[in-house]
Amino acid sequence: MSTSQGEHDGSGAVRPGPGDPHYPESRSRAYRLLVWTEHGAAILLLCTLFALIITQVFSRYVLGSPLSWTEELARFVFIWFTFTAAAFVAARRRHITVLLYGGGRTGRVVAGIEAAATAVVIVVSVAMTAGGIALMQGSARLISPGTGISLSVVYAAISAGFALTALHSAVNLWLTLRHPGQFAGRQDIEKAGV
Amino acid sequence: MTMTIVWMVLALLILLVLRVPVAIALLVPSLIYVLLDPTASLQLAAQQTLSGVNSFPLLAVPLFIMLGNIANVSGISDRLFNAATALIGHVRGSLGYVNVATSFGFAWMSGAAISDAAALGRVQVPAMTKRGYGEGFSVGLTASSSLIAPILPPSIPAIIYAVTAGLSVGALFVAGVLPALLLVTVLCLVVWWSTRKDDGLRLAAVRGRERWLPVLSALPALGAAVVVLGGILGGFFTPTEAAGIGVLYMLALSACYRTLTRANLTRIVSSTVETGGAVLLIVCAAALFGWVLARERAPQLAAEAIFSLTSSPIVFLLLLNLLLIVVGAVLEPTAAILILVPVLAPVATQFGLDPLHIAMVIIFNLMLGLLTPPVGLVLFVLSSVTDIPVSRVIRGAVPFYVPLLLVLLIVTFFPFFTTWLPGLVR
Amino acid sequence: GCVGTEAPQSNQAAADADARHVRFAHVYDPSHPVETCGVPAINESLQDSGLVVDSYPAAQLGSEAESLEQVASGGLDLAVAGPSFLGVWEENVALFDAPYLFRDVDHFEATLNGPIGDEIWAGLKESSGLDVLSSWYYGTRHVTANNEVHTSDDLAGQKLRAADAPLYLTMAEIMGGAATPMALDEAYLALQQGTIDAQENPIPTIASQKFYEVQDYLNLTGHMIQGVMVVASESSLGAFSAEEQDALRTAAAEAQTAVRECIEDQEASFLEEWRESGEITVNDDVDVEHFRQRAADLIPERFPWGERYLEIQES
Ligand code: NA
Numbered sequence A: 001m002s003t004s005q006g007e008h009d010g011s012g013a014v015r016p017g018p019g020d021p022h023y024p025e026s027r028s029r030a031y032r033l034l035v036w037t038e039h040g041a042a043i044l045l046l047c048t049l050f051a052l053i054i055t056q057v058f059s060r061y062v063l064g065s066p067l068s069w070t071e072e073l074a075r076f077v078f079i080w081f082t083f084t085a086a087a088f089v090a091a092r093r094r095h096i097t098v099l100l101y102g103g104g105r106t107g108r109v110v111a112g113i114e115a116a117a118t119a120v121v122i123v124v125s126v127a128m129t130a131g132g133i134a135l136m137q138g139s140a141r142l143i144s145p146g147t148g149i150s151l152s153v154v155y156a157a158i159s160a161g162f163a164l165t166a167l168h169s170a171v172n173l174w175l176t177l178r179h180p181g182q183f184a185g186r187q188d189i190e191k192a193g194v
Numbered sequence B: 001m002t003m004t005i006v007w008m009v010l011a012l013l014i015l016l017v018l019r020v021p022v023a024i025a026l027l028v029p030s031l032i033y034v035l036l037d038p039t040a041s042l043q044l045a046a047q048q049t050l051s052g053v054n055s056f057p058l059l060a061v062p063l064f065i066m067l068g069n070i071a072n073v074s075g076i077s078d079r080l081f082n083a084a085t086a087l088i089g090h091v092r093g094s095l096g097y098v099n100v101a102t103s104f105g106f107a108w109m110s111g112a113a114i115s116d117a118a119a120l121g122r123v124q125v126p127a128m129t130k131r132g133y134g135e136g137f138s139v140g141l142t143a144s145s146s147l148i149a150p151i152l153p154p155s156i157p158a159i160i161y162a163v164t165a166g167l168s169v170g171a172l173f174v175a176g177v178l179p180a181l182l183l184v185t186v187l188c189l190v191v192w193w194s195t196r197k198d199d200g201l202r203l204a205a206v207r208g209r210e211r212w213l214p215v216l217s218a219l220p221a222l223g224a225a226v227v228v229l230g231g232i233l234g235g236f237f238t239p240t241e242a243a244g245i246g247v248l249y250m251l252a253l254s255a256c257y258r259t260l261t262r263a264n265l266t267r268i269v270s271s272t273v274e275t276g277g278a279v280l281l282i283v284c285a286a287a288l289f290g291w292v293l294a295r296e297r298a299p300q301l302a303a304e305a306i307f308s309l310t311s312s313p314i315v316f317l318l319l320l321n322l323l324l325i326v327v328g329a330v331l332e333p334t335a336a337i338l339i340l341v342p343v344l345a346p347v348a349t350q351f352g353l354d355p356l357h358i359a360m361v362i363i364f365n366l367m368l369g370l371l372t373p374p375v376g377l378v379l380f381v382l383s384s385v386t387d388i389p390v391s392r393v394i395r396g397a398v399p400f401y402v403p404l405l406l407v408l409l410i411v412t413f414f415p416f417f418t419t420w421l422p423g424l425v426r
Numbered sequence C: 001g002c003v004g005t006e007a008p009q010s011n012q013a014a015a016d017a018d019a020r021h022v023r024f025a026h027v028y029d030p031s032h033p034v035e036t037c038g039v040p041a042i043n044e045s046l047q048d049s050g051l052v053v054d055s056y057p058a059a060q061l062g063s064e065a066e067s068l069e070q071v072a073s074g075g076l077d078l079a080v081a082g083p084s085f086l087g088v089w090e091e092n093v094a095l096f097d098a099p100y101l102f103r104d105v106d107h108f109e110a111t112l113n114g115p116i117g118d119e120i121w122a123g124l125k126e127s128s129g130l131d132v133l134s135s136w137y138y139g140t141r142h143v144t145a146n147n148e149v150h151t152s153d154d155l156a157g158q159k160l161r162a163a164d165a166p167l168y169l170t171m172a173e174i175m176g177g178a179a180t181p182m183a184l185d186e187a188y189l190a191l192q193q194g195t196i197d198a199q200e201n202p203i204p205t206i207a208s209q210k211f212y213e214v215q216d217y218l219n220l221t222g223h224m225i226q227g228v229m230v231v232a233s234e235s236s237l238g239a240f241s242a243e244e245q246d247a248l249r250t251a252a253a254e255a256q257t258a259v260r261e262c263i264e265d266q267e268a269s270f271l272e273e274w275r276e277s278g279e280i281t282v283n284d285d286v287d288v289e290h291f292r293q294r295a296a297d298l299i300p301e302r303f304p305w306g307e308r309y310l311e312i313q314e315s
């Protein structure tokens, strides 16, 4: 469904090209493994979230005894899900972006704008990573009241998510600069937003 | 204080135009503020960003996104479409009604206009144009009917609104039922009016098995509605739990339909991770942006400004609609809710307006924004699934602004539609 | 009559343009006594100090837990938080949220402002830097249910809304119900539909959340006499001169009386209203001694501050 601009290799399959969201992954094995891990972790967290909610209902109705710890734990899993998924979305360049102009191959001007935008993403992500680390340190001795989990474990999600976002954006910046024509001006915002 | 708010909003808009992702565009001015204020720090910024998703009711969002994805991937939209065609295909303008009916059925499982447009657009628009309906009418109707999804429960904007404003998610869900039915009625009237002279726009009637089999096969899908709304109203679950149980039900149904393949499961969770990650990061960033506005006393300043303009609730509602139509045109709805609601909802309360009423007015307005350029996500999605250029999609949508605005005005000035049903439940 | 023609929440900032602004955040509604009685009382006391408090109600700047983190890091000057939230920073403080700890509001005030309070606040300050300026009476919590509650047997098998923290779970156990966590905003619908059977809150909250519409009995269990603390920190106070700090301390302490009066007025007037209207039946026949004994049996062995608990209960 993505408006992939990948190259056909004659076999009918599409090999990712620079315009494709998978392109960096198909070039580097380590990078592919990293993105794959993020994706897997986000899916695992989503399934855990689902399982926790079902467990909560099950214990209330079937076992007749409401569980007290599911709510807090589910909240923490939700926080981790958000930032892990956000990092993965950054790797695939799928964060919701307003595209008022461009489209197709509008060339170097749009590529320049996108490169600058990506640079902004990197700076912001680095700042948020630093803020997240400070938050972890500031809450090092705080323990969550329900599950007894250290809050710094929960708060680590934000630095982890933004550090990975910074990395992915750096890769994307490099690609935008290398292949300005193919990387700029994409207009698919499928599934974007609610 | 006012200056800070003005430059922050300006910076946000400029960054959006310069293709900075919405979430990051919200973070930039907030981080600059935090760095310039000696009493604030990056640590505080991180805390407020994280606080956006540190909420149990909000975790219904990814679950309801998943629910819609299951309905989409497991072919339930096709079943609904076939059922509606078998039932009402023989009347004049049938595919128009089928379009609205399918969206209405799908809306019980989906909480987002985008997912409705993506799932149904690719079926409905070609089906209609092939049968002689105009391209503009087909696209415009599909775009308008996709708005039923976020109004009828479950609704993702309603969850985000309720969490932001401290309302009951369940009550706000219920408040959306009548406005959604009103929207369905008005769209059906539009179909009737537009097709009243064209007798060619009907399909051959089908009878017996051919008629009832598609209906029977689609009927269990509506069980999701029973689980979600019935579960909440019947007091069996909280909205978050209802989302989980709804997902469980749809997974089971999908297994019965034999569409729960490994590939489909992967598509369901992958797409939930992608949409969830994108939307929730905006929630986080908007939480920080909103915190800065609160710290600069934007709610108090807005209240003073509005009260200096008028003391009439009617004038206030008109101003509110005008403001929201402008905001909806340029801002993504999630961000708009998180930024505007803390500022506007307290003012509305001081005008003596019901919080559920105001909530539906704000949500409906922002959903209209999905159909208006420059930032109209439904328009872009429809364009991408139908291969019709955005400019032609917009031309198709414009005539529908009239009936949609009519619904908005009715919802705005007759609180009955939003407060009666929740009051009955109470 | 027009709605809302008055200027909203005028504060004294306009009166003294040169005054230094103090950010004061809490999670309660703008109509709650913390805002309507506490904030004006503080500002009245601060009149000649060159300081003025700007209040941020309704969790505008964050939850109780978040505001404490902001105060600790100096990003916020003053926050209002309850003992359970302070207990995250220093476990002994949570003691003050224990059920059947105090006999009445006077006992509560004497303890928090007496030697035991001083010792515990000093411990909090030493380990976290958080500095409690004053403790305000928040209300006495009672259980609402659809039946009369005399002893813990009457709540057996009922789902009682309780936060998922050990102390609140123990509270639910003492009262006899099964603890069920639930957001306050969802509790009305949940009570009405039977997702939960009972809840416990101070009378003003029972009134503002309209729980009297969906519950049959207000049982005067009085299981918690609760306070909220006005909290500053070493880093948030560091920005103020010694005189200003003294002025803030005095103002917070002086506001204590105003808040208590407002809350007690509300409690009394709602109770009287309900007794007359019968919207919810007020049940005075609660075996408080029975619950108090259960608390004394269960609490000391479960919490590190158990001995201190018995000491206060018997004082
Ligand atoms: Na819906």
Ligand code: NA
Binding pocket: B328, B329, B330, B331, B368, B369, B370, B371, B372, B373, B374, B375, B376, B377
């Ligand atoms: Na728009």
